[in-house]
Amino acid sequence: MIPAVDHPIWTQIVTGKKPVQTGKLAINLLAQGNKINYEKDSSPANVKLLAKRTHDFFIQYEKVFATEFAKILS
Amino acid sequence: MLAAISTTLQSIPEVQSAVAAGEFLFLAGSREALSQLPAGNWVGGTIPYFMTEQGGLLAEDRIFVTRVPEMALSVKAADYGPENLANLYRDAPVHGFTFVVLPAATEVLKTFAEKAPSFDGFLLRPVVGWVAGVRVDKIGKESPVVFNGKTGSVHEAKCVALHVTLPANIMADMDIVNIFESQGGDVIRFEEAGFQVTKCLVNGKSTNLAKYITEKGVRTEFPLIGDYNGSNINVSFQNVDAAKGVVDLYAPVFPGVDYRFVKPVADYAGAFANTLTEGAEHPAFACNCILNYLYGKLEGKKTGDITGPITFGEIAHQLLNQTLVRLYLHNMA
Numbered sequence: 001m002i003p004a005v006d007h008p009i010w011t012q013i014v015t016g017k018k019p020v021q022t023g024k025l026a027i028n029l030l031a032q033g034n035k036i037n038y039e040k041d042s043s044p045a046n047v048k049l050l051a052k053r054t055h056d057f058f059i060q061y062e063k064v065f066a067t068e069f070a071k072i073l074s
Numbered sequence: 075m076l077a078a079i080s081t082t083l084q085s086i087p088e089v090q091s092a093v094a095a096g097e098f099l100f101l102a103g104s105r106e107a108l109s110q111l112p113a114g115n116w117v118g119g120t121i122p123y124f125m126t127e128q129g130g131l132l133a134e135d136r137i138f139v140t141r142v143p144e145m146a147l148s149v150k151a152a153d154y155g156p157e158n159l160a161n162l163y164r165d166a167p168v169h170g171f172t173f174v175v176l177p178a179a180t181e182v183l184k185t186f187a188e189k190a191p192s193f194d195g196f197l198l199r200p201v202v203g204w205v206a207g208v209r210v211d212k213i214g215k216e217s218p219v220v221f222n223g224k225t226g227s228v229h230e231a232k233c234v235a236l237h238v239t240l241p242a243n244i245m246a247d248m249d250i251v252n253i254f255e256s257q258g259g260d261v262i263r264f265e266e267a268g269f270q271v272t273k274c275l276v277n278g279k280s281t282n283l284a285k286y287i288t289e290k291g292v293r294t295e296f297p298l299i300g301d302y303n304g305s306n307i308n309v310s311f312q313n314v315d316a317a318k319g320v321v322d323l324y325a326p327v328f329p330g331v332d333y334r335f336v337k338p339v340a341d342y343a344g345a346f347a348n349t350l351t352e353g354a355e356h357p358a359f360a361c362n363c364i365l366n367y368l369y370g371k372l373e374g375k376k377t378g379d380i381t382g383p384i385t386f387g388e389i390a391h392q393l394l395n396q397t398l399v400r401l402y403l404h405n406m407a
Contacts, residue, residue: 021304025305025391026200026391027303029302029305029391031302032305063404064247
């Protein structure tokens, strides 16, 4: 079950407080993109935008990356 | 469980028949070969190099055919220039994937390489494909082109795409096979994105990259590796001009990424064989890099059991270099 878009887990992932460790290319591109974007602009508005993108990614790939997402979200 | 897709290297008459039969095709071949095809449900680009079941091959009278699977709900061909490239992602299906082929050394490729990660839909809409090229002895004499078979148009400055909508239970995903690994040591960073570099930061200290490469005797047939949260993303060297202090690359570097030089690889075919497990699930589509073919002397040598075009750049969401890309279609039912 993917948490709702306003769940704090998304902010934790975007800000790097929740580590994302996986061998999956798409997830790593997302994580690196978040890191670059957050370093460039750590404003609450940008964090909210990145958190929504991250949530949308998890929804899109929920079935393909079920194992990886379960680990990240645990 | 994976959904199957048909990929084969075929003669021009065989592909003409497939087009005439109305099949939806993603094609790679020489300009001469692709020019002989009738209008139809296909897109393609120029490249005469292939990974085949017998090994690496240069063939200007054959076409590598990737058939869109029959389960596809809809297929739409389109072409894009740099000015409307963001539409690639707007047009891409929510469930499915997009094949794309972009001509080498063009503004549309530069735009894709530098801006795709910032487009709405990046990663959410899987984009897979490659960069069109020419026979290496024709570089600078002939231009790579892409074909939109639906409209019968040929483009030197646009890319073509085939948007494939799949049933909700089929999910597209890509992985990469990178035979290079970081040698550790100095961390290179860049303050600006781009294909051409002068300054960089080596362990935080401002340095001219060309001078650094020359002084260190770095072998530039091997790429730089960018660390994307643990995934190794290559950037290959096109030219190092120590006198002018300029380095040209085949893909852009980006700020915020740690780059390192790689351990030399002596036996490319062996490295691929070690990485690619024989008998493993076959990808729906794959492509490999011309630099691996040339530097690794892969003519006549197998790349595991993977087949596909050997290209001037590979796309797995974003532009890659010296990388083997694989598309998988997962049946989640």
